[in-house]
Amino acid sequence: MGLSAYYDNYIIVLIFLILGILLPVVALTFGRFVRPKNPYAEKVTTYESGIQPKGDAQVRYHVAYYLVALEFIIFDVETVFLFPWAVALDQLGWYGLNIMLIFLTILVLGLAYSWKKRVLEWN
Amino acid sequence: MLAFEATWSLMTPEIVLGALAMLVFTIDFMTGIHEKKPFIGRLSIFSLLVTAVLVLVMNPQGGQIGDTFLVDPFAMVFKLIILVGVALVIMMSMNYLDRNEDIYQGEYYSILLFTALGAMIMVSSADLITLFIGLEIVSISSYALAGFKKHNIDSTEASIKYIVLGGTASAFILFGMSYLYGLTGTTSLYEIGAAMPELFADYTVMIMISLLFMLGGFGFKVSMVPFHMWAPDVYYGAPTPVTAFLATVSKLAAFGIIIRVFTLGFESIYAEWAFIVATIAAITMIVGNFIALTQQDVKRLMAYSGIAQAGYILVPIATVLNNFSITVIIFYSVAYIMMTLGAFSIITLVSEQSGRKTGMDTFAGLYQRSPYMAVAMAIFLLSLAGLPFTAGFIGKANIFLLAINGNMLWLAIIMIVTSIISFYYYFGVIKQMFMAEPKPNAEEIKVPGGIQAVVTVTLAGTVLLGILPNLLLDLFTGFNWMI
Numbered sequence: 113m114g115l116s117a118y119y120d121n122y123i124i125v126l127i128f129l130i131l132g133i134l135l136p137v138v139a140l141t142f143g144r145f146v147r148p149k150n151p152y153a154e155k156v157t158t159y160e161s162g163i164q165p166k167g168d169a170q171v172r173y174h175v176a177y178y179l180v181a182l183e184f185i186i187f188d189v190e191t192v193f194l195f196p197w198a199v200a201l202d203q204l205g206w207y208g209l210n211i212m213l214i215f216l217t218i219l220v221l222g223l224a225y226s227w228k229k230r231v232l233e234w235n
Numbered sequence: 236m237l238a239f240e241a242t243w244s245l246m247t248p249e250i251v252l253g254a255l256a257m258l259v260f261t262i263d264f265m266t267g268i269h270e271k272k273p274f275i276g277r278l279s280i281f282s283l284l285v286t287a288v289l290v291l292v293m294n295p296q297g298g299q300i301g302d303t304f305l306v307d308p309f310a311m312v313f314k315l316i317i318l319v320g321v322a323l324v325i326m327m328s329m330n331y332l333d334r335n336e337d338i339y340q341g342e343y344y345s346i347l348l349f350t351a352l353g354a355m356i357m358v359s360s361a362d363l364i365t366l367f368i369g370l371e372i373v374s375i376s377s378y379a380l381a382g383f384k385k386h387n388i389d390s391t392e393a394s395i396k397y398i399v400l401g402g403t404a405s406a407f408i409l410f411g412m413s414y415l416y417g418l419t420g421t422t423s424l425y426e427i428g429a430a431m432p433e434l435f436a437d438y439t440v441m442i443m444i445s446l447l448f449m450l451g452g453f454g455f456k457v458s459m460v461p462f463h464m465w466a467p468d469v470y471y472g473a474p475t476p477v478t479a480f481l482a483t484v485s486k487l488a489a490f491g492i493i494i495r496v497f498t499l500g501f502e503s504i505y506a507e508w509a510f511i512v513a514t515i516a517a518i519t520m521i522v523g524n525f526i527a528l529t530q531q532d533v534k535r536l537m538a539y540s541g542i543a544q545a546g547y548i549l550v551p552i553a554t555v556l557n558n559f560s561i562t563v564i565i566f567y568s569v570a571y572i573m574m575t576l577g578a579f580s581i582i583t584l585v586s587e588q589s590g591r592k593t594g595m596d597t598f599a600g601l602y603q604r605s606p607y608m609a610v611a612m613a614i615f616l617l618s619l620a621g622l623p624f625t626a627g628f629i630g631k632a633n634i635f636l637l638a639i640n641g642n643m644l645w646l647a648i649i650m651i652v653t654s655i656i657s658f659y660y661y662f663g664v665i666k667q668m669f670m671a672e673p674k675p676n677a678e679e680i681k682v683p684g685g686i687q688a689v690v691t692v693t694l695a696g697t698v699l700l701g702i703l704p705n706l707l708l709d710l711f712t713g714f715n716w717m718i
Contacts, residue, residue: 115438221257228264 176234183226190219241300248289248314249355255282256348263341272340276329279344283322283351290314302423303362309716310359312565313491317358320484320572321351323689327580328476330683334587337385338474347480350376354488361499363412363422366492370408374401374456377485381473393472400455400465408452414445415500424499431503446501446508450515453496456489457545458538460519470538471593475586478534479579482541483572490548494564498556498717505556513553513646519546520653527660533582534593536660537575540619543657544571550634550650554641562711563633569707570626570700574618577693580686581612588680598664600673605680609668611694616661618697621654626700 197204197212226232259275259282266272290311297307325347332340353372360366378401382394416422418438419430435442455462470478501508523543530536548567551560582593585608589597602609618625631654638647682690700707 115441218257221261225260225264 174234176232179231183232186222187219190216242294242298243300245294245298245300245306246304247293248286249352251289252282252286252348252352252355255285256345256352258282259341259348260345263345266341272344273329273333275341275344276325276332279325279348280322282348283318283325286351286355287315287318287322290318299361302425303360303365305359305361307359307717308714309491309495309561309565312711313358313487313568314355316565316568316572317351317354317484317488320487320576321347321354321480323572323576323580323692324476324480324484326685327479327576327583327689328474329685331474331476331583331587335384335474337387338383339385343380343383346376346379350380350480351484354484357488358491358495360492361424361495363415363424363427366496367405367408367412370456370489370492371405373485373488374405377401377477377481380477380480381469383477384474387472389472390474391472393469396465396472397469404452404455404462406452407448407455411445411447411449411452414441414448418442418445424496427500428502431501435504435507442504443507447511449496450493450508450512453489453493454515457486457493457548458542459515459545459549460522460542461515463519463522463542463545466542467535467538470541471532471534475534475579475583475593478537479576479583482537482579483575486541486545487568487572490545490564490568494552494556494561495717497552498561502556509553512549513643516546516549516553517646517649519543519549520649521546524653524656527657530660531595532593533586533595533598533664536595536664537578537582540657540660541575543653544575544619546653547631547634547650550643550646551637553646554638554643558714558716560637561716562708562714563630563637565711566700566704566707567630567634570618570630570697573693573696573700574615574625574627577690577697578612578615578619580689580693581608581615584608584680584682584686588678589674595664595667596671596674598667599671600677601668601680603673604677605682608680608682608690611690612668613665614694614697616665618701620658620661624698624701626697626704629701629704 193215194212197208201208255278259279262275262278263272294306295311297305297311299305325344328343332338332343350373353369353376355369357366357369357373360369378394378398381397382390384390412422415427418434418441419427421427431442450459451462454460455465458466470481473481497508520543523539523541523546527536527539527543530539548564548571551564551567554560585597585601586593598612601612614625618627621627621631631650635647635650638644638650
């Protein structure tokens, strides 16, 4: 094929990229020039369903959420590996079972570690 | 019935190390968090030694599992270097961990063992994917190890910097690998190397981009010059035994894969990249040595000295890539591990005894406080500088001869000049040890057993390789490194 065919295929991607960037930029710029400008104090405050906003904008949340999400990612990827193995298990036979058991053992050790180290506790 | 026919016994060292690392891991979490666990440390050293014996004994003729796992003399020798290096790091860190309560002991040992496992996978891979898996195991474990001191802001800063920059470097490597895969349709380095000559004629720019990005990514791990900025901060912030690990084992494993990728994959277009690597080596040596002149902190000094040493090791890669040059690189790697681990163990000892500070003045009057350690440190620094009767001298002499034989006289001259410049800062430490007065409230230094053992082994190695280098060079002469 050659290098020019490679470039041709990507020209379309480049055009889409440029259009994708230009569309909101053009729309918002056009609006900026067309709309009336009349700011006053009450209009500029943050909207909070009509109530006066008070307090810090940064909400603090429990760090255990992060740890649960981390554990979820790992076991979710494990599940992703389990599904095709389960579908093909009758062709894989005992050999396939043993390999998957080794994989699961390693991950179960990780679960045991996080259980014993009280990673999943909320206090 | 589907079964993959392969000689799985080739992977026995890795499987054994993996199983023992998980055993260490399990023992750790079954016991309490804050206890001292010297048993786990000794078990880790034992598992590393068992793995080293297995590397020597199983399959000495080598072999391959498909194209993904490769055992040849190159891989076996590098694995031995890695295992011995990690064992010395663990010996060096056992007393350090007892004194620093804010480091969780069991996890430290198990992460180090997993890092050794990753490094072993790295150096015996002939496939881009396996190489990347090994590299990521080492990298991610190193990110965790760099930040291991809890509630210490320098350690956390080191870890964050290492994660962010290391992630970028891994992205560079993957980008380079993706171009190679896209052009050849395979990730096996053998097939890429076979297809390289005609590919390079058609797709010159893409191959060069791929090569440069991969060199950049691997160069990050070995702290080569445009990618060296992480080294001083990470070396300074990490706990000192971890710094020793990063400066030796991690760097040498990355050099192993640079040699592997460039010999198997890019050998046929050697003329294109030789000058680039030579220029990078020259700049690395110059930058590393010049910036080290101004350092006041010993760990940062060793970081910049490590950058310069990476430049020295790049010189044989730039000049020629045959069996003899790989012999020279491996000899220098063995010498480098001996002298750097020895130096770092004495730095650990001295900084622990001086209230955990790592300035140059902690070495003041070391000769009067502990003469054996001062003399040992002096020999390690002389070896790093490249003075005779030490392994560093033989290593540098071989690299110098290789550069001259490869018609890169300018590179050899830069190497010599920068080595001479490096004398100044190595001698700065020696001057502190021998000619400065010890601080008024300096105590008597009690040398822990682990550091004593490491210093003795590495001192013996450095001096022995300096006086009788043929012990190793004759052993390696007949080897055909890469099958």
